[in-house]
């Protein structure tokens with residue numbers, strides 16, 4: 001009886017993921033690797049909702065969602081898990097509900113909080129994830145993630161999107177960190193003043209997931225800054241190296 005149930009379950013999963021299993025870069029090994037992967041996503045805005053949707057559809061084992069915002073009318077233009085009836089609702093709770101409707105096999109844990117230096121070490125699960133995805137619009141939080149990941153030896157992916165441009169960087173604990181790349185204080189830019197096309201966030205989110213899948217499937221990565229102009233359809237890549245003056249890398253090598 002149990003064997004029969006397991007066979008039915010496997011059959012359903014093989015059917016659900018059949019199109020990506022058929023992909024030469026993904027195949028059954030990729031599906032197995034993804035089904036054993038835990039990822040934390042910081043931010044459930046345009047990047048975060050798109051990224052969590054893609055990972056849930058692809059068959060990730062577990063997602064941890066962190067955000068303390070509520071859904072606003074101006075979010076609906078690009079934040080793909082939310083609709084009109086969700087306005088004023090909590091983002092992570094609403095996202096979890098939608099994501100589990102898409103794929104009920106995925107475990108989703110939510111934290112309704114703004115990540116900070118004070119609380120990051122109290123989220124025990126964060127130390128056990130395979131990857132952290134930055135989907136925020138805030139360099140202070142990114143530098144907190146950067147410190148945490150360097151000390152706890154967790155790879156993470158920086159992503160940003162504003163107007164028609166975006167950036168992505170895969171940051172491995174052995175390689176250059178965000179402080180190596182941006183040693184000085186960085187001014188935040190916000191969609192409320194600079195604007196944002198929903199195509200920009202979808203492209204950046206998709207590329208972020210491709211980087212994540214590449215790492216999960218092959219355990220390889222490139223230390224490069226990827227800059228995207230979504231309007232002109234231009235992608236530039238810049239090799240990044242450790243900054244000899246970076247104290248975080250010096251103290252954690």
Ligand SMILES: [Zn+2]
Pocket residue numbers: 176177178179180242243246247248249250
């Ligand atoms: Zn560094």
